[in-house]
Amino acid sequence: MVKIISVYGEMLLFAMGRTLLLAFLGLFFACILGMIFGLLSVVKNKACNIISNIFVFVIRGVPMIVLAFFIYFGIPYLINTIMGVGGGFTLSALQAGTVCLALNCGAYMAEIIRAGIQSVDIGQMEAGRSLGLPYWKTMRKIILPQAIRTMIPSIINQFIITVKDTSILSVIGFPELVLAAKQVQANTFKAFETWAIVGIMYLIVITILSYVAKLVERRMNRGINR
Amino acid sequence: MESTDKNVKIKVEKLRKCFGDLEVLKDISTEIHEGEVVVILGPSGSGKSTFLRCLNRLEDATAGEIIVDGVNITAKKVNMNKVRENIGMVFQHFNLFNNMNVLDNLMLAPLELKKAEKKEAEERAKAMLKRVDLLEKADSYPSQLSGGQKQRVAIARALCMQPDIMLFDEPTSALDPEMVGEVLAVMKQLAADGMTMIIVTHEIGFAREVADRVIFMDGGYIVEEGTPQEVILNPKEPRTISFLNKVL
Numbered sequence: 001m002v003k004i005i006s007v008y009g010e011m012l013l014f015a016m017g018r019t020l021l022l023a024f025l026g027l028f029f030a031c032i033l034g035m036i037f038g039l040l041s042v043v044k045n046k047a048c049n050i051i052s053n054i055f056v057f058v059i060r061g062v063p064m065i066v067l068a069f070f071i072y073f074g075i076p077y078l079i080n081t082i083m084g085v086g087g088g089f090t091l092s093a094l095q096a097g098t099v100c101l102a103l104n105c106g107a108y109m110a111e112i113i114r115a116g117i118q119s120v121d122i123g124q125m126e127a128g129r130s131l132g133l134p135y136w137k138t139m140r141k142i143i144l145p146q147a148i149r150t151m152i153p154s155i156i157n158q159f160i161i162t163v164k165d166t167s168i169l170s171v172i173g174f175p176e177l178v179l180a181a182k183q184v185q186a187n188t189f190k191a192f193e194t195w196a197i198v199g200i201m202y203l204i205v206i207t208i209l210s211y212v213a214k215l216v217e218r219r220m221n222r223g224i225n226r
Numbered sequence: 227m228e229s230t231d232k233n234v235k236i237k238v239e240k241l242r243k244c245f246g247d248l249e250v251l252k253d254i255s256t257e258i259h260e261g262e263v264v265v266i267l268g269p270s271g272s273g274k275s276t277f278l279r280c281l282n283r284l285e286d287a288t289a290g291e292i293i294v295d296g297v298n299i300t301a302k303k304v305n306m307n308k309v310r311e312n313i314g315m316v317f318q319h320f321n322l323f324n325n326m327n328v329l330d331n332l333m334l335a336p337l338e339l340k341k342a343e344k345k346e347a348e349e350r351a352k353a354m355l356k357r358v359d360l361l362e363k364a365d366s367y368p369s370q371l372s373g374g375q376k377q378r379v380a381i382a383r384a385l386c387m388q389p390d391i392m393l394f395d396e397p398t399s400a401l402d403p404e405m406v407g408e409v410l411a412v413m414k415q416l417a418a419d420g421m422t423m424i425i426v427t428h429e430i431g432f433a434r435e436v437a438d439r440v441i442f443m444d445g446g447y448i449v450e451e452g453t454p455q456e457v458i459l460n461p462k463e464p465r466t467i468s469f470l471n472k473v474l
Contacts, residue, residue: 123317123321124321127317127322127380129284129307129310130313130317131310131335133338142325146324146325
């Protein structure tokens with residue numbers, strides 16, 4: 001155990017950094033996607049609702065590992081076939097991984113945001129509109145501030161899931177923690193110690209993340225009485 | 227379609243409203259004059275609330291025309307937000323913005339819609355709060371108020387936009403009996419000040435006292451209308467008589 005840490009510790013920490021980088025990028029774009037598709041699903045427009053539904057339906061219905069292979073191998077293959085340049089276009093594992101996480105997490109975020117907005121009493125929107133406030137202004141000033149408070153626990157949950165889901169992207173060769181750990185195991189043959197260390201590393205990161213999230217949640221609820 | 231009578235605030239012409247297969251409003255035509263207080267009575271499901279909600283287009287009319295201050299609001303291309311600035315609405319369940327305190331509830335729309343500078347909006351908001359006797363609650367959140375207080379704040383919020391029409395959708399139906407009086411008192415004062423008011427309510431006593439005209443609705447039609455004297459004390463239609471017998 002000590003030997004693994006002293007020899008491979010730095011490498012594992014570096015890989016952890018890559019994991020966090022990927023998670024951060026994925027979550028960043030997932031929030032944007034989630035917001036867009038979440039709002040598309042609540043507006044009074046059939047076309048927008050359908051687009052959002054299809055997005056969620058497809059992404060939620062495909063395992064992330066399949067999505068990862070599809071984006072990393074499938075998309076460049078398709079582009080190269082169409083362009084006829086033969087292997088000219090490639091995606092890096094980081095690019096493909098970010099897109100994959102953003103899509104996957106984005107679909108779940110869209111559902112969380114939709115549910116959060118719909119949990120706000122319809123009367124709040126009507127009251128805003130009856131005063132002459134436009135739809136989006138009412139959404140931004142009245143509905144979203146209330147919706148976000150109910151969304152926070154689910155969003156935190158989804159963040160944690162997404163951080164852990166980065167491990168799946170070891171399959172497309174992104175050098176994150178799990179891929180690094182596989183190398184350590186191969187070099188040392190010490191499976192128990194290696195995976196125990198990796199497990200604990202994930203646990204520490206998730207614990208910190210949960211703690212920060214709790215602080216945020218408490219801060220958001222401060223001064224608000226329902 | 228410009229109305230020739232300058233005093234007509236709202237003109238409703240052959241209004242119909244369907245929710246899917248359900249026809250809630252069948253053929254409603256009426257006129258509401260400036261400064262008039264109209265009380266709409268009727269059993270639940272008669273379409274009173276739907277009618278009221280059509281007047282500021284919280285519900286879209288299926289057919290017919292509604293003309294407010296000379297503007298046909300049932301037309302496709304109408305700036306409804308602009309029209310709504312002039313029509314205040316008070317809801318059964320108050321619908322105060324839960325994420326802001328009372329003062330911000332009152333100031334939000336005037337500020338966002340650039341109706342007033344911050345200082346002016348605050349002054350007016352406080353004046354309105356004083357009018358409903360709740361100035362000391364300016365910094366409270368809606369959850370800290372009683373039902374009656376919430377409804378008075380809701381009225382003040384609507385008044386901050388300085389509307390010239392006020393719609394009341396069962397404003398006292400969700401209140402404890404002892405709080406009904408304080409809300410009705412505010413409404414009476416408003417009526418005395420000459421506000422054009424359309425009120426859906428079950429408070430027959432209030433209707434008798436304050437209404438210039440009472441409309442009795444049932445089954446999507448206006449069954450009977452006239453002064454409180456005529457409709458409440460001497461109803462002619464059998465449906466009105468049986469309703470009043472049940473509620474009085």
